[in-house]
Amino acid sequence: MAQHSRKGAQFQALTANRLADGIVVYLTADDRWSESLQEADVADGKADGEALLARAQATVATNIVVEPYLFEVTRDEDGIRAASVRETIRQAGPTVRLDLGKQAELPGVHR
Amino acid sequence: MYRYDEFDHQLVNERVAQFRGQVARRLSGELTEDEFKPLRLMNGVYLQLHAYMLRVAIPYGTLSSKQLRMLAHIGRKYDRGYGHFTTRQNLQYNWPALKDMPDVLHDLATVEMHAIQTSGNCIRNVTSDQYAGAAKDEIEDPRIVSEIIRQWSTFHPEFSFLPRKFKIAVSGTPDDRAAIRVHDIGIQIVRNGKGEIGYEVYVGGGLGRTPMIGKKIADFVPKEDLLAYLEAVMRVYNMYGRRDNIYKARIKILVHEIGAEEMKRQVDAEFAEIRKTGALHLPAEEVARIQAYFAPPAYETLPDESTELNKAVLADRDFANWVKSNIAAHRVPGYAIVNISLKPIGGTPGDCSSDQMDAVADIAEKYSFDELRVTHEQNLTLADVRKKDLPAVHAALKAAGLATANINLITDQIACPGLDYCALANARSIPLAQQISERFSDLDRQHDIGELKINTSGCINACGHHHVGHIGILGVDKKGVEYYQVTLGGAADEKTAIGDIVGPAFTEEQIVDAIETIVTTYLGLRQPGERFIDTYRRTGIDPFKESLYATH
Numbered sequence: 001m002a003q004h005s006r007k008g009a010q011f012q013a014l015t016a017n018r019l020a021d022g023i024v025v026y027l028t029a030d031d032r033w034s035e036s037l038q039e040a041d042v043a044d045g046k047a048d049g050e051a052l053l054a055r056a057q058a059t060v061a062t063n064i065v066v067e068p069y070l071f072e073v074t075r076d077e078d079g080i081r082a083a084s085v086r087e088t089i090r091q092a093g094p095t096v097r098l099d100l101g102k103q104a105e106l107p108g109v110h111r
Numbered sequence: 112m113y114r115y116d117e118f119d120h121q122l123v124n125e126r127v128a129q130f131r132g133q134v135a136r137r138l139s140g141e142l143t144e145d146e147f148k149p150l151r152l153m154n155g156v157y158l159q160l161h162a163y164m165l166r167v168a169i170p171y172g173t174l175s176s177k178q179l180r181m182l183a184h185i186g187r188k189y190d191r192g193y194g195h196f197t198t199r200q201n202l203q204y205n206w207p208a209l210k211d212m213p214d215v216l217h218d219l220a221t222v223e224m225h226a227i228q229t230s231g232n233c234i235r236n237v238t239s240d241q242y243a244g245a246a247k248d249e250i251e252d253p254r255i256v257s258e259i260i261r262q263w264s265t266f267h268p269e270f271s272f273l274p275r276k277f278k279i280a281v282s283g284t285p286d287d288r289a290a291i292r293v294h295d296i297g298i299q300i301v302r303n304g305k306g307e308i309g310y311e312v313y314v315g316g317g318l319g320r321t322p323m324i325g326k327k328i329a330d331f332v333p334k335e336d337l338l339a340y341l342e343a344v345m346r347v348y349n350m351y352g353r354r355d356n357i358y359k360a361r362i363k364i365l366v367h368e369i370g371a372e373e374m375k376r377q378v379d380a381e382f383a384e385i386r387k388t389g390a391l392h393l394p395a396e397e398v399a400r401i402q403a404y405f406a407p408p409a410y411e412t413l414p415d416e417s418t419e420l421n422k423a424v425l426a427d428r429d430f431a432n433w434v435k436s437n438i439a440a441h442r443v444p445g446y447a448i449v450n451i452s453l454k455p456i457g458g459t460p461g462d463c464s465s466d467q468m469d470a471v472a473d474i475a476e477k478y479s480f481d482e483l484r485v486t487h488e489q490n491l492t493l494a495d496v497r498k499k500d501l502p503a504v505h506a507a508l509k510a511a512g513l514a515t516a517n518i519n520l521i522t523d524q525i526a527c528p529g530l531d532y533c534a535l536a537n538a539r540s541i542p543l544a545q546q547i548s549e550r551f552s553d554l555d556r557q558h559d560i561g562e563l564k565i566n567t568s569g570c571i572n573a574c575g576h577h578h579v580g581h582i583g584i585l586g587v588d589k590k591g592v593e594y595y596q597v598t599l600g601g602a603a604d605e606k607t608a609i610g611d612i613v614g615p616a617f618t619e620e621q622i623v624d625a626i627e628t629i630v631t632t633y634l635g636l637r638q639p640g641e642r643f644i645d646t647y648r649r650t651g652i653d654p655f656k657e658s659l660y661a662t663h
Contacts, residue, residue: 006590017158017162019137020210021162021209021210022163023161023162060144061140063138063140066144066158083591084591085539085591085592085593086530089160089531090160090161093161094161094531094541095531095539095541095542096531096545101161101191101206
């Protein structure tokens with residue numbers, strides 16, 4: 001599977017798609033899967049990132065999510081932000097049809 | 112159009128039941144994702160960025176009104192009220208849940224539809240000319256051959272695990288509207304000196320990361336031998352196509368590596384072998400049975416001129432503009448082919464709401480013998496409309512927001528779903544198409560520019576056919592940021608050409624201005640009567656390079 005995190009990324013979060021409906025989710029600090037990036041556990045540094053990925057992979061057998069992977073995030077006054085266009089779109093929906101879905105519910109994420 | 116027989120019904124219903132069991136076993140954990148993925152892909156179910164995506168097969172792009180109404184219903188019930196028509200004449204839903212998928216497939220099966228052959232390394236859904244049966248210079252309706260190939264290829268055990276996916280397109284007229292030369296096999300229906308109908312066969316065309324134009328390896332395959340000949344091509348490919356490297360696995364790489372002459376020799380040898388051992392002969396009565404499904408509808412005898420039409424053209428400028436760009440000549444006097452643009456200014460190319468689908472279904476039922484077509488350029492076609500009904504059809508389309516008058520003009524663009532939806536994409540396509548559409552929204556300007564095809568893909572896989580756009584745009588990713596590479600001079604018709612890369616890629620902020628610079632350069636260079644592609648072929652790339660990069 002493709003790598004979505006930059007080598008040497010400082011902060012990373014863990015994402016996957018929910019098995020039953022494919023919706024994008026994030027692993028939280030208490031090992032739940034949340035639809036909100038703002039609830040994601042953020043790993044600081046490489047070792048922390050590897051531990052986060054290991055926690056996610058352990059849950060794959062429970063059939064809640066598929067294809068978990070790490071991706072780079074940044075933190076600012078607005079909270080957690082995805083570093084790449086791709087992960088920003090996964091977080092906040094397509095940049096088109098702004099009348100529908102997450103893109104309508106999370107205005108301001110697409111800059 | 113073709114109607115299912117008992118075998119088709121049984122086949123599709125059994126497949127739905129089988130997939131229902133597979134989904135249940137996946138959700139309960141009996142099947143792992145690795146086990147399940149190839150099974151879902153065989154049923155057209157992909158996992159994209161935000162959700163699952165279901166690709167529904169529309170064989171050779173032909174639909175009944177009833178089928179379109181079912182697609183509308185599924186969009187409403189299981190999706191977000193819309194669907195997306197693709198460059199393979201199919202329909203994709205962007206948001207269905209996996210748990211609902213068996214019900215969606217069940218609903219599709221009630222109108223003789225499915226998602227078979229829309230994914231996987233098999234012979235994919237056959238594509239063809241949207242003007243089939245109605246085109247003026249048609250030698251034979253290409254849907255007959257397309258349907259025969261569909262029946263032959265569906266679940267064909269020998270061709271279900273090919274080195275890679277395999278796409279076949281058929282054209283029944285010398286004007287190629289099905290892009291047959293960029294398919295794994297392109298079939299051109301021809302007539303020989305004796306007046307017999309047969310097939311010219313092209314192999315090894317394709318887009319993607321290694322674009323290739325198909326090479327002609329047969330001038331005339333007789334009708335009864337078509338399946339045997341295709342079988343010979345498939346066998347050579349199955350035997351020698353590369354399975355060790357996914358990027359070199361398509362037949363175009365094989366043809367390129369061994370050469371067209373050697374490919375022809377191998378296919379001819381295999382064909383001779385098949386004939387020796389009892390060829391797969393296409394019985395004339397079976398061809399006649401399929402042909403009967405595509406018999407011409409009950410056309411009325413009409414004068415070719417319609418006073419109603421002529422009056423409306425004079426009275427209504429919007430209507431006149433629509434007639435000018437969206438109507439094509441029909442082979443039967445008094446009839447016209449209506450193209451419905453799915454490219455409203457600032458809209459998403461190929462998107463259609465469930466309400467719009469219902470509206471088109473009603474219009475097709477009332478005015479076009481209950482049937483319509485999907486085009487590989489992501490529009491819809493009503494193939495058989497009386498000229499005198501055109502004002503009423505236009506009014507009904509207008510009420511549904513479907514009367515955009517821009518077929519073959521600069522705002523009639525092809526765009527793949529891109530990074531807004533697709534897990535493979537590197538960059539967005541749709542917003543770019545929307546910005547270009549807005550920039551060139553003025554209709555007088557569009558008509559002044561004339562025929563110009565802009566195709567955009569969000570990655571090298573080229574679902575947006577960028578290589579064969581007069582202007583092609585390819586989105587690339589540079590360290591998480593989108594850039595756009597431009598090609599010029601591509602074409603997907605009977606003079607198929609792969610576009611030339613004009614120079615370094617543009618940023619998202621620069622790209623629309625760059626397109627405008629290209630258009631302005633063309634307007635400055637063109638000679639009377641020249642389309643963009645004609646000017647480009649005459650002048651070459653240099654003047655465009657100069658104007659694009661001189662100031663950079």
